[in-house]
Amino acid sequence: MKDKLFNGLLAIAGVVIIIISAGILYALTSESIPAFKEFGVWNFITSSAWEDRSDTFGALPFITGTLLTSILALLICIPFSLSVALFNGEYFRGKKISRIVGTVVDLLAGIPSIVYGLWGFYTVRPIMITLGVNAQGFGIILASIVLAIMIIPYASSLSAEFISMVPNDLKEGAYSLGATRLETIKAISIPSAGSGIFAAYILAFGRALGETMAVTMLIGNTNNIPINLSDTGNTMASVIANQFGEAGGIKLSSLFAIGFLLFLITAIINMIAKVVINRVSR
Amino acid sequence: MNKIEEVSRRPSKTGRRIALSKFVFIVVIILSAFTAIPLLSILFELIAKGWRQFNGALFTEVAPTSMEAMFARQGGNVIPGGILNGITGTLTMLGLAILLSIPLGVLAGIYLAEKKDAKLANVIRTLTDILQGVPSIVIGIVIYMWVVKSMNNYSALAGGIALGLMMIPMIVRSTEESLRMIPDSLKEAGLALGGSYTNVMFKVILPSAFGGLFTGILLSISRVMGETAPLLVTALGANYVHGDITKPMSAVSLLIWEFYNDPNLADLVWSSSLLLLLLILGMNLLAKMIASRWRIQ
Numbered sequence: 085m086k087d088k089l090f091n092g093l094l095a096i097a098g099v100v101i102i103i104i105s106a107g108i109l110y111a112l113t114s115e116s117i118p119a120f121k122e123f124g125v126w127n128f129i130t131s132s133a134w135e136d137r138s139d140t141f142g143a144l145p146f147i148t149g150t151l152l153t154s155i156l157a158l159l160i161c162i163p164f165s166l167s168v169a170l171f172n173g174e175y176f177r178g179k180k181i182s183r184i185v186g187t188v189v190d191l192l193a194g195i196p197s198i199v200y201g202l203w204g205f206y207t208v209r210p211i212m213i214t215l216g217v218n219a220q221g222f223g224i225i226l227a228s229i230v231l232a233i234m235i236i237p238y239a240s241s242l243s244a245e246f247i248s249m250v251p252n253d254l255k256e257g258a259y260s261l262g263a264t265r266l267e268t269i270k271a272i273s274i275p276s277a278g279s280g281i282f283a284a285y286i287l288a289f290g291r292a293l294g295e296t297m298a299v300t301m302l303i304g305n306t307n308n309i310p311i312n313l314s315d316t317g318n319t320m321a322s323v324i325a326n327q328f329g330e331a332g333g334i335k336l337s338s339l340f341a342i343g344f345l346l347f348l349i350t351a352i353i354n355m356i357a358k359v360v361i362n363r364v365s366r
Numbered sequence: 367m368n369k370i371e372e373v374s375r376r377p378s379k380t381g382r383r384i385a386l387s388k389f390v391f392i393v394v395i396i397l398s399a400f401t402a403i404p405l406l407s408i409l410f411e412l413i414a415k416g417w418r419q420f421n422g423a424l425f426t427e428v429a430p431t432s433m434e435a436m437f438a439r440q441g442g443n444v445i446p447g448g449i450l451n452g453i454t455g456t457l458t459m460l461g462l463a464i465l466l467s468i469p470l471g472v473l474a475g476i477y478l479a480e481k482k483d484a485k486l487a488n489v490i491r492t493l494t495d496i497l498q499g500v501p502s503i504v505i506g507i508v509i510y511m512w513v514v515k516s517m518n519n520y521s522a523l524a525g526g527i528a529l530g531l532m533m534i535p536m537i538v539r540s541t542e543e544s545l546r547m548i549p550d551s552l553k554e555a556g557l558a559l560g561g562s563y564t565n566v567m568f569k570v571i572l573p574s575a576f577g578g579l580f581t582g583i584l585l586s587i588s589r590v591m592g593e594t595a596p597l598l599v600t601a602l603g604a605n606y607v608h609g610d611i612t613k614p615m616s617a618v619s620l621l622i623w624e625f626y627n628d629p630n631l632a633d634l635v636w637s638s639s640l641l642l643l644l645l646i647l648g649m650n651l652l653a654k655m656i657a658s659r660w661r662i663q
Contacts, residue, residue: 087564090563090567091563093473094477097470097477098478100470101470101490105493111508111512112508163397167394167397171394171398190654191405191651194588195643195646196643196646197595198592198622198626199639199643202639203408207407207411233404240401264384265387265391266383266386267387296502296503297623321503324503324504324507325599328510328599343503343508346501347504350499350500351496351500353499354495354496355492358495
C-alpha cells in the first residue's frame, strides 16, 4: 500500500515536470501568436524595425545582437577556458593546485549576473573608454568581454573533465614514441576528448545567449542593428528585460515572440550538447 | 627517397620541440592564472567601495528614498538605511522556491534514478535538460503570464515560483546522479532483509545519498539567490518589509538594480552587492566542502 503510494508520487513528480515544460511552451506560443500573426513569422524575424510610434516590431536587431555578443564571447573565452581545462585535466590533474584553480573557476560561476554587470560598468568600461573603443564604453565589445568571463566556468570545468578521462595508455604510447608533452596533448588528449570539449563550448554558448542582467547593463540598449563591434545594441534577453515593464498590446506580444525564439534557440543548442555528451559517455 | 642515413643526417629539431612544449606549458599557466583576476577584482572593488556602508543599518533598516540619500550625500554623510526589505524578501522568495522545488525535484530525481530506461523517464530527462537551459528572463515572463496576469498583481509568490522553477532541474539532476552512485547491492540487501521498498528508500538509500542531495540543493539555492531578471517581471519590488506573499516584494538583487539606476543611491550598491556575493560564495564553498567529504566515505 505504502509502496504503491510512493511509486505513485514518483510518477506524479515526473509528470509534473512534463506539465511544467508544456506550460512554458504554451505560455510562450499563445502570447507570441498575435505578433506572429500581425507581422508574419519570417517577416518578424527578418525585420529590423522596432518602432513604438507605428507599432511595427521586428526581431532582427536583437537576434543579431545576441549572436554577435555570444559568438564574440565564445571566441574570447576559448584560450582561457582551454588553458584552465588543460591545467586541471592534464598538467596538474589531481594535484592540490588544480583543486584551487577549480574552486576559483566555480566561484566565478557563482557570481550573480548583476554583480558582473556592476563590475563591467565600473571597472571594465573605463578601460574600454581609455582604449578608445567608443566614447561611452558601452557596446558589443564590453558586453562580450564580460560575457566571456561569465562563461569560462561552464566551458572549462566540463572540458577539464573530458580531458582528464583520456586513458593514460594512449598518452604513454605517444610519450614512448618520443612525443613532447605539447605534441601528446595536440595528437592524443584534445582529439580524444574532442567531442566532449565541443559539447562544453556549445553549452557555454547557450549560457551566453540567455544571459540577461550583465548584458542589459553593458550593451547600451539601442534598437539598431549593430554593424561594428564598437556599436551599441541589444540582445534578445536584454530587450525583454528593458522593455517588458512598460509594454502592452502588440509590443508585449512581440517581446513574448522574442522570448519564444530565444527559448527555441537555447533548447536546440542544449539538445545538441546533450546528444554529443551522451554519445561520448557511452 | 628517405634512406635511413639521410633521415638521421637531418638537423635535430628536438630542442625546439621541447622548448615549444615548455613555452605552451607556461602560457597555459599564465592564462589559467588570468581567470582569477576577475574574481579578485570584483571582490576588491566591492570591499573597497562597500565596507563603509557594510554596517548594522544594512541589516536592520529598509532602503532609503532617493531624497533621503541625496540629503545625506550633500551633507557628506553615509547614506542612511539598509536593505532589510531586500533581505526579508530574498529569504521569503527563497523559502517559497524551496517549498516548491525540493519535494518535486527530489521525487522526480528518484523517479529518474529508479526507472532508468523507461521511455517516460527519457522524456522527462530530456525535458529537464531543456528546462535547465531556459534563460532566466524567459522563465520570468512565463511566470508573469502564469501568476502575475492571473492574480492581476505582481507578487512575492510569483517571484518564488520563478526561482523554484529554476531550481527544479538542478535538483532533479543532482538527485538522480547521487542516487546512481549508490550501489544496487545496498538496495538489494535492504529488500532481502524484508524492508518494504518505501522503507528501504527512506531509511537506506536516501540517507546514503544525503551528501550529494544536500550539495545539489545548496548549489541550486546559491545559483538562484542572485537572480534579478526573473524577479524584475514577477516580484517587482517594495520599499517596506511585509510578509504578504500576494503583494509585490523586494529582494537584495532587485535593490541592487534599483541602486544602480539611481545615482543618489549608488553608494549602497556596493555594500548590498558585497553581502549578496559573500552569501553566495559562502554557500558555494560550503557545498564544495560537503561534497568532498561525502565522496571520501
